[in-house]
Amino acid sequence: MDKLDNEKKLLGDMIDLYCRKNHNSKDDLCPDCKELKEYAFYRLSKCPFGNDKKSCVNCKIKCYDNKHKDRIKEVMKFSGWRIFFRHPILTIKHF
Template sequence: MKQHSRIEREKQTVALMIQLYCQHKHCPQAKLCDNCQGLLHYAHQRLDHCKFGENKTVCGDCSVHCYKKERRDKIISVMRYSGPRMIFHHPIVALQHLIDKRKGNNHS
């Protein structure tokens, strides 16, 4: 089984969260609406330029606010909605995210 980098796992998690949010709130088809597609692109750009790299914590626990205010408010809404539902829709990804969160908290 191939081990994905920390950044790649975070990209996968945020993509699934945005997809879940968009399907339930905006666009029931598999395709993301333009706003959610833009948010996903922005989130991936932020992850590509994360100054912590492979040593990053989960975004919700990060000490640096790298999102602009409007985008930060939107991603918080997405995470609040999708986070609790991830265990039912994507249980393996949700568990890996919890493991990453715990690892990040142990480094503090």
């Protein structure tokens, strides 16, 4: 599994966790979170740095539009520390 695949997995799990806890979704994501996940995966797949990418927060290129940037920040703020307990190795690899 390459770096972008790891990042997609971690980000997808963070969005899943956020949606389950905040939108009471059980099996499927709500439409807003599903759209956010698809957008985030699309943007990751178009990253010009590929597997050499840094963490998005340290990147000079901002791939997200303002609407999605604010939503992904909210997801990361909520899920950031919680995801560590679900996927500690994946989280450590991310950093």
